[in-house]
Amino acid sequence: MRIYLDHNAGAPLRPEVRTAIARFSAADEAANPAAVHRGGQHARRALEQARAQVARLIGAAAREVVFTSGGTESNNFAIRGVAGAHPIRRKVVSSVIEHSSILAPLDYLAGEGFEVIRLAPDSDGRIAPAAVAAAVDTDTALVTVGLANAEVGTIQSVAEMAQPIGRAGAIFHVDAAQAAGRVPLRVDDLRCDLLTISGHKLGAPAGIGALYVRAGVALAPIMLGGPQEAAMRAGTPNLLGAAAFGVAAEAASAHLDEESARIAALAEQLLTLLVAAIPALRRNGSAVHKIANTLNLTFPGVLGESMLIALDLEGVEVSMGSACAAGAVEPSHVLLAMGLSRDEARSSLRLSLGWSSTAEEVERAAEIIARVWRRVRAAEPLTAAVSAGTAASTEATR
């Protein structure tokens, strides 16, 4: 049996979701929710039910939820949608530790002449609300901050950032793709205007997500065409995905407190077992402000790349930073921003638990990880030669 410790990359389908998809597939009605006929009406009812389920997960009204193709589209929509709807304001505030689906649209805006402020985190991966307050002004169109960081799990105090943002008249977007379903979320408590959530992090299939758009906030659509999703997002909705998303959202919120406590205990147990077996193992990220499922760990004296592959061959699936286009792993930009050296970042792995994790898996994973670490360290020590070469090859890159 393989052990899946990569929930932050995407969770396996929840049993409730599998059932819902099977039931949905068995239905004999073609389904375009915009169609006038009875089949269309049933499809529309299913879509709106899913919207209400997703809205409940984040404490929003159903009409404030726009379905998208996933977290990446939601983030693109938030950033480009605000920039397009507020052409007078020419400044955007964010941080350097955001997901690539935030960073790349910000680069795009910078290329369009926007001033883009990217705040640096502290060594825990926390963005100071005071730094946001200092950066935001009446020329600021948007502030976008990730609620829980995908790589280290650190949670930002977004509610404390909201007041100066609102006072400056800027829109506040929060990327909650990693937080949704793991901590209780209410958009009114977060005091945000826009919120990204993603289906496959919750145990729905990939290809469905949502953007919460607070009533009254103007966004320029980035997908043009028909008037679907209240004219915010053209294209026939992914009804099957939305239905699965709704069921996943409901399942995640149903026992959120017990389930997040269970996963937190498992993660603590895993960390305790690993710390006992691996001297000088270090955890990255805030010990206090965090989603409890995520363990970002620096393994002394080994390359994370080797650990990741060796663990996969032993049936334990983990991840490291983000993969490049060729499929090789790169050191995490988040860890580098938190002040880790390149070597430390290259020795770090992310283990993320979720609904499918069990105590038995955690015990077995800890045993395998410790064994693999000992083997990798003995066979392939992280020597000066391995890391010192970087400078030499960069000389040739120029």
Add this chain to the structure above:
Amino acid sequence: MSARVLVAMSGGVDSSVAAAILCERGYDVVGVAMRLAPEDPTPAIARRRGTCCSHEDFEDARRVAEVMDFPFYVVDLRAEFGARVIDNFVSEYLGGRTPNPCVMCNREIKFDRLRERARALGADYVATGHYARIERDAGGRFHLLRAADAAKDQSYFLFTLGQPELARTLFPLGAMTKAEVRARARELGLANADKAESQEICFVPDGDYARFVERAAAPQRLRPGSIVDLKGRPLAAHAGVHRFTVGQRRGLGLSASAPLYVREIRAESGEVVVGPREDLVAAGLLARDVTFVDPESVGADAIAVETRIRYRHPALPATLAVEPDGRARVTFANSGGPAVTPGQACVFYRGDEVVGGGFIERAL
């Protein structure tokens, strides 16, 4: 449990078939594609075919792994490749020598760094798509032999392998011809069955070594100077000794009644000595960093070998004597050999067997 083997995959047909054959033989195959060359900053060049580490080639390797259903990973060895292969390549050119980076890559990366990685991954063997054979004799000693396909034989690039390496290395293609390998690839439905061979050095896809050296090295390391004749008379100025190779005729920018060849490169003074063809003939050579595939098989006495002083050259009968300092003195049996080019590998054979080799220091 079957033995685990780490297969170095370039995306080309050879390493793909090698991996497939090992799968069929029941090995626990783990495919790896190595990121070696630093990303080329020019997209037009990065897109070119024929380099060994472009994304497209990784995708070909990945497809083979999908077809044969074995795990496949891309590993980042750019730092090691930069420090141990590219830096050496640049320093050798700046020192007036003509390096062979494929030999260095085999010695430093595929059969050193990658062997470490194999052990880290619990693999017993490293395999590649090289055309060469390994045989184990009754006494447990390993022998490195030329490939069955003489036209594809790559044993020249592998002379640095010793007993510990050979004991843990597999060359599944050693007994096959290239035509057989392509036929196997088509049988297996591999998309790269008819893919073109890579010819250039992988990190210099445009083949312009001089420009690569000039971009990689700090300007003060370049050694400009004069092209001089055999009597030391200057004939022309040049921009750096790295632009020349001993034995080179073309591109000297000289006009003379008879063709002139580079005979010697003096990196310290920046002098490139040219002369007519006959002056290239050497009686022998001095090699450094000499290693033997099986040191126990080589005694203190001089031995008769055939030596190849360039990949595509025929082996020349010669006598080999190892000096106390680890250098070897190679005396050719017949005169009239090709140009002896410092920096190139010289590899010693006895029949089909690789005895060992070293790097050419100078002609004798």
